[in-house]
Amino acid sequence: MKFIEEVVVEEFLPTYRSLLAADLRDRGLTQSEVADLLGISQSAVSKYATGAVEVNGRVAGDERVRELVAGVGQGLASGELSRVGALAEAEVLVRQLEQDDLLAKLHEAAFPPLAEYEGGFDVHDPDSGLRASERVLSSVRQGLRTLEESPAFAALVPAVGSNLVEALPEATHVEDVAAVPGRILDVKGRAAVPADPEFGVSVYVASVLLAARRAGHEARAACNVRYTPAIVEALAGLGRDPVEFDAVGEAAGAGGAGQGDADDIDTAVADALAGAPDADVLYQTGGFGVEPIVYVLGPDAATVAGRVRDLAEHVR
Known part of the structure; x- marks a missing residue:
């Protein structure tokens, strides 16, 4: 693990100084x-000014860095810029370069796992897409x-x-939903999870979750389990609120096809929730070529997994 602040200290600061x-x-x-203005020793100034300190070529060659150096140098030399003002100007550029810019790229190079995240991000932003995505993935891992x-x-x-899925806060498509690639299988009486969770790998369960959210439900996560009347009854006994929906829409979702299929799912789930807006279990009893399924909904994957575990213990 490497913090972006380390990149600033190791790459930007010596180059800038x-x-x-x-x-x-x-x-x-x-x-x-110069030592007084920069707040460093004279020997350090000598090393910096004579090139004895290794610099980062990408930082040194960045036009914005060079413009900052020229502007701050002129201001400090003339007395028009205070040391506090010089610091503020440098801090502004550092923050800018950290936001999917030069320092962010150097951070990715120093910590390769960051490069796996698609899309720009500000590592200091508490509401960044990166942080939200990692929290969702962590929740799914905990649930698994x-x-x-x-x-x-x-x-x-x-x-x-089965699959255990969780959506990003503003999810609208299956690409915004984290799940297990290949689904969870029963292998000789044990649940087998084939891979680490990823985004965009579930259509079957994610489509039902997204349909519920589009109908106004606050659920962020779901898990599908097999259907029997006894399982639905057990869920009700555990304090859950089950409601049945039309299997036709769900069958289309299993195929993972186009917008018409998504519309079918949306309609089926919305119709079911219209009469039971607080339902936290959706189920369909099957049809031609469609396996009956129960979907347990909840605020996050860890909570949903706990509810499914309690159900499993109750009906075993």
């Missing part, structure tokens, strides 16, 4: 004067551990397999 020290010396300031550790869960896995 070297350029600024050399600029100030070129403007006729003494080594002592709960299911894997439950000896009774495998008996609830339907023939099509």
Whole structure:
């Protein structure tokens, strides 16, 4: 793990100080004067100004950095810019370069896992897409551990397999929903999770979750299990609120096709929730070529997994 602040200290700061020290010396300031302005020792100024300190070529060659050095150097040398003002100007550029810019790219190079995240981000933004995505993935992983550790869960896995999914806060498409690639399977009485969760790998369960959200439901997560009347009854006994929906829409979702299929799912789920807006379990009893399925909904994957675990223990 490497923090972007480390990149600033190791790559930006020595380069910036070297350029600024050399600029100030070129403007006729003494080594002592430069040391006072930069708040460093005279020996450090000597090393910076003479090139004895290694610099980062990408930082040194960035036009914005060079413009900052020239502007700050001129302001400090003339007395028009205070040391606090010089610091503020540098901090502004650092923050800019951290936001999917030069320092962010250097951060990715120093910490390769960041490069796997698609899309720009501000690592300091508490509401960044990166942070939201990682929180969702973490929640799904936590939920999967709960299911894997439950000896009774495998008996609830339907023939099509189960999945545990969680959507981003503003999710609108299956690409915004994290799930298990390939689904969770019952392998000799144990739940087998084939891979780490990813976004955009579930259509079957994610489509139902998104349909519920489009109908006004606040659920962010879902897990599908096999259907029997006893399972629905058990969920009601555990305090859940089940409601049935039309299997036709769900069958289209299993195929993962186009907008017409999504509209079918939306209609079926919306019709069901219209009469039971507080329902936290959706189920369909099957049809031609369609396996009956129960969907347990909840605020996050970890919570949903806990509810499914409790169900498994109750009906085992």
